[in-house]
Amino acid sequence: MHELSLVASIVDAVTESVSAYPGARVKEVRLRVGALAAVIEESLQFCYGIATEDTPLQGSALIVTVVPVGGHCPSCARDVEIASLQSFRCPLCCGPVENVRQGRELEIESIEIEDAEETVQS
Numbered sequence: 001m002h003e004l005s006l007v008a009s010i011v012d013a014v015t016e017s018v019s020a021y022p023g024a025r026v027k028e029v030r031l032r033v034g035a036l037a038a039v040i041e042e043s044l045q046f047c048y049g050i051a052t053e054d055t056p057l058q059g060s061a062l063i064v065t066v067v068p069v070g071g072h073c074p075s076c077a078r079d080v081e082i083a084s085l086q087s088f089r090c091p092l093c094c095g096p097v098e099n100v101r102q103g104r105e106l107e108i109e110s111i112e113i114e115d116a117e118e119t120v121q122s
């Protein structure tokens with residue numbers, strides 16, 4: 001259940017970010033998760049509910065955006081999006097895709113604080 005440790009590090013990072021705003025409560029946290037990061041969203045949400053108790057994040061929403069996996073197809077000479085994680089093949093020519101990127105990231109995109117106009121970009 002690696003979601004719990006992931007969530008713990010997210011909570012730490014967000015708590016650190018909002019420490020500049022004393023008394024602020026976090027309303028929403030947006031997370032970008034790569035399709036290859038092997039994170040189950042329901043599990044992430046469940047852990048989030050537990051890990052945010054008694055923190056400035058308590059009661060906040062976790063919004064997860066799954067980032068598709070992409071790479072470069074040398075045959076087509078263009079960047080392509082990979083539909084299946086089972087094989088890294090170009091959807092256009094079925095050739096092997098190089099430089100596979102996007103897919104393993106797990107990063108905080110933005111944090112929204114209650115009663116504040118500004119959004120903290122990380």
Ligand SMILES: [Zn+2]
Binds near residue numbers: 073075095
């Ligand atoms: Zn191709």
